[in-house]
Amino acid sequence: MSATASSNRSWxxxxSGILPWLLPLLILAGWEHSARSGLLSTRVLPEPWAVAKAAWHLVQTGELWSNLKVSAGRAFAGLAIGGGLGLLLGLLTGLFVPAQVALDSTLQMLRNIPPLAMIPLVILWFGIDEGAKLFLVALGVFFPLYLNTFHGIRTVDRNLIEMARSYGLSGWRLYRDVILPGALPSILVGLRFSLGLMWVLLIVAETISSSSGIGYMTMNAREFLQTDVVLVGILLYALLGKIADVAAKGLERVCLRWHPSYQ
Amino acid sequence: MNAAIRSSLPREVAPAGLDQPLPLPGSAAGTKARSGLAISVRSLEKNYGERQVLRGLSLDIARGSFVAIVGRSGCGKSTLLRLVAGLERADGGKLDVGTASCACEQRPDIRLMFQDARLLPWKSVIDNVRLGLPRSALPAARAALRDVGLEDRARDWPAALSGGQRQRVALARALVHRPQLLLLDEPLGALDALTRIEMHALIERLWREHGFTAVLVTHDVQEAVALADRVVVIEDGTIGLDQTVALPRPRARGSQAFAALEDRVLTQVLQQYADRPDAPASLEEQADALRLASVRWVI
Structure with missing residues (x-):
């Protein structure tokens, strides 16, 4: 009886280990088969094997790395600028009521403009240089971090603050020991939103015009009908997005190890 | 009136000694000498908007005594405690704690325990206990944790503790500051009956060892009679009954004298309800009254 139960559990x-991979594997197998049997034209979708070969070729020529470096550099520079500003302004408006009164309604208004709607203006302002790409990414990641930082600080448990004050904490110590840690879960949620948006905006910025980066690589390959290289670029974006998400989750696990949901 | 009270605050008492936790008892025999702060309340008034919560309440609490304040929800008992703790300011009257007029925040010799433990979830148990104190207070914090029997949980997160354990940590956090006055705002309200009885014994022992003045606000009459030297019933913002409890400690809850006293206090608390049958009592309060009444009959 117990033996069947334990074998049931191990099954x-x-x-649960294998099931999530089953569907992707089936799709891959179906894709390979239909490409080989000529059902699927190479112009529409090359076979998976050809994509792998193209990726390997790009690695060997060093093209992949140099483009990847450029793209990641843009993404993280944009994140540092926009996210840093968002965090800073969020802290400012969250902690000081006059700053909130002065800034928040304006920022909430600007938040409703989709960053991609700014593209025509951005091209006019910055041309098609690096500046334009950085600006778009920074603009996009600014708002999630700003909003979540502000919200996080405002929703710190008032009772905890009252307790800490009655224990003699004030000023910087109150912020360091109570308000910032209390707002951290919300700030990290903002960071994850920002990371997601960061790649989306980078892709758009790089496909508009550029002379390096993954977006350039895929648009260039499109010109020459190299669908396999286009697919390599798309898969790279997926991989980068996943890596960023895993990193953010790891950061949450480290910073929020006190939280019941991480124990 | 209000301004007069505020201006009479002595500023110099506030931050002094905050960084210097005194040694814990047992280490020095001299600690027994001190015996808490006395409280003197004269026609205290407090309003929240239109509502008058305290109407000229006067009360004297002797040094080192254990006083329980009982009353129905919204009678003003918690407000009185928050005023004494300096979390809020009175609208009239006079409030003296020790030698200084109170209503000043951050007096290290006054500590308040809340109904919820209010531990910082992102700090370990030991860091919660030494909140607001420098690193050098670590031994004192550890000793305070030992005092409440949780030394082995020092490195745990508060989320890993049970409700009773959290309140014990909150108690240790208050004790590490060596308070002369410990205010307890229904600290056991959320705990189960068995844990409560354990906590009663713990609080009583610590009160005896440390010699602070203790003021316990509670809606549980049995708890009040079990712990306090004196039970004060607050009704409508004034004192309805001031009952001395002269039972020997440790108190047997089943004894006749205990039951008689509990009955007397409970009758007083419920009387107001009987006087004003139109006054809507919340379901929780009615259930509480019923539960207590039935407990009495069973005994």
């Missing part, structure tokens, strides 16, 4: 564990 369950095995199943």
């Amino acid at each position: 369950q564990r095995f199943g």
Whole structure:
């Protein structure tokens, strides 16, 4: 009886380990088959094997790395500028009521403009240089971090603040020991939103015009009908997005190890 | 009136000694000498908007005594405690704690325990206990944790503790400052009955060892009679009953004298309800009254 139960459980564990991969593998197999049998034209979609070969070729020529470096550099520079500003302004408006009164309604208004709607203006302002790409990414990541920082600080438990004050904490110590840690879960949620938006905006910025980066690589390959290289670029974006998300989750696990949901 | 009270605040008492936790008892025999702060309340008034919560309340609490304040929800008992703790300011009357007029925040010799433990979830148990104190207070914090029997949980997160354990940590956090006055605002309200009885014994022991003045606000009459030297019933913002409890400690809850006293206090608390049958009592209060009444009959 107990033996069947434990074997059932190990089957369950095995199943939950393998099941999520089953569908992608089936799709891959179906894709490969239809490409080989000529059902799918190479112009529409090259076979997976050709994509892998193209990726390997790009790695060997060093093209992949140099483009990847350029793209990641843009993304993280944009994140540092926009996210840093968002965090700073969020802290400012969250902590000081006059700053909130002066800034918040304006920022809430600007928030409703989709960053991509700014593209025509951005091209006029910055041309098609690096500046334009950085600006777009920074603009996009600014608002999630700003809003979540502000919201996080405003929703810190008032009772905890009252307790800390009655224990003699004030000024910087109150912020360091109570308000910032209390706002951190919300700030990290903002960071994850920002990371997601960061790649989306970078892709758009790089496909508009550029002479390096993954976006350039894919647009260039489109010109020459190299669908396999285009697919490599798309998969790279997926990979980068996933890596950023895993990193953000890891950061949450480290910073919020006190939180019941991480224990 | 209000301005007069505010201006009479002595500023020099506030931050002094905050960084210097005194040694814990047992280490020095001299600690027994001190015996808490006395409280003197004269026609205290407090309003929240239109509502008058305290109407000229006067009360004297002797040094080192254990006083329980009982009353129905919204009678003003918690407000009185928050005024004594300096979390709020009175609208009239006079409030003296020790030698100084109170209503000043951050007096290290006054500590308040809340109904919820209010531990910082992002600090370990030991860091919660030494909140607001420098690193050098670590031994004192550890000793305070040992005092409440949780030394082995020092490195845990508060989320890993049970409700009773959290309140014990909150108690240790208050004790590490060596308070002369410990204010307890229904600290056991959210705990189960068995944990409560354990906590009663713990609070009583610590009160005896440390010699601080203790003021306990509660809606549980049995708890009040079990712990306090004196039970004060607050009704409509004034004192309805001031009952001395002269039972020997440790108190047997089943004894006749205990039951008689509990009955007397409970009758007083419920009387107001009987006087004004139109006054809507919340379901929780009615259930509370019923529960207490039935407990009495069973005993």
